[in-house]
Amino acid sequence: MDASNTERVRQAVRNNAEWCAAFCRAHGIAGESGPYAWTSPRRTPLYYPDAVTLTPEASPRDIVGRIDLAAPGASVKDSFASLDLTGDGFDVLFDAEWIHHPAPEATGEGWQPVRTEGELAEWERAWSDGDSEGLFPPALLAETAHTFLAERDAEGRVVAGAIGSRSGQVVGISNLYAVDGDQDAAWAGCLATVARAWPGLAVVGYESGDDLAAALRAGFTATGPLSVWLHRG
Known part of the structure; x- marks a missing residue:
């Protein structure tokens, strides 16, 4: 390495x-x-x-x-x-x-931060396809270095999401998901959001399998196992 x-x-x-x-x-x-x-x-x-x-x-x-x-x-x-x-x-x-991505460029409007307990519960239901409740406690909303991000459709339903974590000169993305399974679109929206919310910061995380392939298509490079x-x- x-x-x-x-x-x-x-x-x-x-x-x-x-x-x-x-x-x-x-x-x-x-x-x-x-x-x-x-x-x-x-x-x-x-x-x-x-x-x-x-x-x-x-x-x-x-x-x-x-x-x-x-x-x-x-x-x-x-x-x-x-x-x-x-x-x-x-x-x-x-x-x-x-995985590592250079600081992305701002394109589009991006996603919105989750701010309330109800929005967090909705985010978790979409993330888990309705199978999880209470795994992400409301106390996480007070963690200023960590932000839940959500994309909504025209009807206001959460259709994609992720967690952004700021530390040093990077933003870590975890729990990226798309309700329809389109990881390419999810990464595009997520990176646009990072560019707007944390301008100038590189993006990091880890992935495997098909999720890793989607991240590489989005412009990430694999940096180590x-x-x-x-x-x-």
Whole structure:
């Protein structure tokens, strides 16, 4: 990995860890950020890791013992795909790539921020196709570094969305979705929104599979691998 990509990955990793920490705070879970990893001593909510490594020098001892392995479903985001946790009872759940986009240009009107509890609940229903409720607590609306973004159709229904997280000189995009499945259109609208809301800032995140392919079509480059490990217990 060249020096520019190394720095881009580190920016994306730190950004993602800060979002995970904010998400857990909203659920009343206080994580701990050390020199090698962010960890949560309590099991985190669905879809969110119990640990995020912050440097490729992180080792299993920086994680195991700092997270709850008694409750099922513990996971670790191995941000540099550099760990081997098989001996600690983990298997790789999936691999992905960190992505980076230069500061986008402002085109179109973009999406709107979610401001109320009702709008947040609507955003979550659209994101989950009606299967999720309360995963994103209203307390997240008070997190000024993190913004829920929504696109609405002519009838006012949420048809696409994402979460934007500002840290340093980047904006991290996570949970990007389109109700009709058109990820290309969703990325176009999301990037236009970033250009308007956070002008001059690069965009980072991580994706895999078809979602990664859509991000690359939108002008992102893959900057480095990551792995997510799931505890067998």
